[in-house]
Amino acid sequence: FDYYKKYIDTRDNLRLEQINNDVTNWQIKYETEKQGKENEKLREDNKFKQAQIDNQKSLNKLLMIILIIALFTFILSILYFRLKRKTQQKIIEQKNELERLNKELEIKNENLEEANRSKDKLFSIISHDLRSPFQAIVGLSDILITEKNSLTEEEIERFIKGINESGKNLSTLTNNILEWSKIQLDKISVDIKEINLKNIFEQLISTYSAQATEKKIKVEISGEAEILINSDKHVLSTILRNLLTNSIKFCKPGGTIKLGAEQNEKSVDVFVDDNGVGISEIDIPKLFDIKANFSTNGTNDEKGTGLGLIICKEFSEILNGTISVKSVINEGTRFTVSLPCNFSL
Helix, strand or coil: CHHHHHHHHHHHHHHHHHHHHHHHHHHHHHHHHHHHHHHHHHHHHHHHHHHHHHHHHHHHHHHHHHHHHHHHHHHHHHHHHHHHHHHHHHHHHHHHHHHHHHHHHHHHHHHHHHHHHHHHHHHHHHHHHCHHHHHHHHHHHHHHHHCCCCCCHHHHHHHHHHHHHHHHHHHHHHHHHHHHHHHHCCCCCCCEEEEEHHHHHHHHHHHCHHHHHHCCCEEEEEECCCCEEEEEHHHHHHHHHHHHHHHHHHCCCCCEEEEEEEECCCEEEEEEEECCCCCCCCCHHHCCCHHHCCCCCCCCCCCCCCHHHHHHHHHHHHCCCEEEEEEECCCEEEEEEEEECECCC
C-alpha cells in the first residue's frame, strides 16, 4: 500500500510536472507567436514608414523638379520680357527717330517749296513789276527828249510826274526786294535800342507827305504816340513804311490815315488805320501768304506786288511780335503790329 501510494504520488507528480511543462511550452509558444506577430507588425509598420519615407522622398524630388522648372521658366520669362521690352524700346526709338527724320524731311521739303515759291515770286517781280517802272521812266524820258519842242507845259509836267511816280514805285519795290532778300538769306541783323514811336511816325509822314498830298489824303498821328519801346528802328520803320504806303494806295482821295500806338501791360500795339476801300474777309488770309500770290490795284489804279505785307509779317516775327488786320468793306482797314515792351535777343 505504501508502494502504491508512492506510485500514485510519483505519477501525480509526473503528471503535474508534465502539465507544468505543457503549460510552460504553451506559454513559450504563445509568447513566441505573440512576439512573431509583433515583429511582423513592426516589420509591416517599418515597411509602411519606409514606403512613406520613399514616397516623401519621391514627392520632394518631384517638388524640387517642379520648383526648378518653375524657377527656370520664371527666369526665362524675365529674360524674355526684358528682351521684349528692349526690343519694343528699340522699335519705339527707331520709330521716333524715323518720325523725326520724316519731320525734318517735311520741313526741308517745305523750306524747299517755300524757296521755290520765293524764287518764282522774285522772277515774277523782276520780269513784270520791276520792269514796268523802268519802261515807264525810259518811255516818258524818251518822249521828253525827242518831242520836247512839240509838247505843251501841261504834257511835260504830266510826263515828269509820271517819271517821278515810276521812280518812287521803283525805289519802294527795290527796297522791298532787298529787305525780302535779306530775310530769305537770314541776313537780317537786329539792333535793339530804345525808340520813340512818335519820331518814327513823324519821319514816315514827312517822307510820304507828297504821295499822300497828291491823293489829298490826310496822314496824322493818333493815340499815345509818345511811347518808348525797345526794338529795332530799321526793322520797325520798314514795317510801318509798307503799311503806310499800302494805306495810301487803298485810301480814297480825301481820306484819312492815322498812325498811332497803344500801351498795354506787356506789349505795345502800333497801328496804321485808314478809311479806305477795306478788305474782304476772304482776302485777309491771303495778305501775308506768299503762296496766295495776292495783289490788287489801288484806288488810283496803283500797281503792287503783294510783297510789302509779307515783309511786314516776317519782320514782325523777327521782333517777336505779331501782325493782325481788321477791315470792313468801304469803311476802312486797321493793321496792328503787337510788339513786346522789352524785347531782347
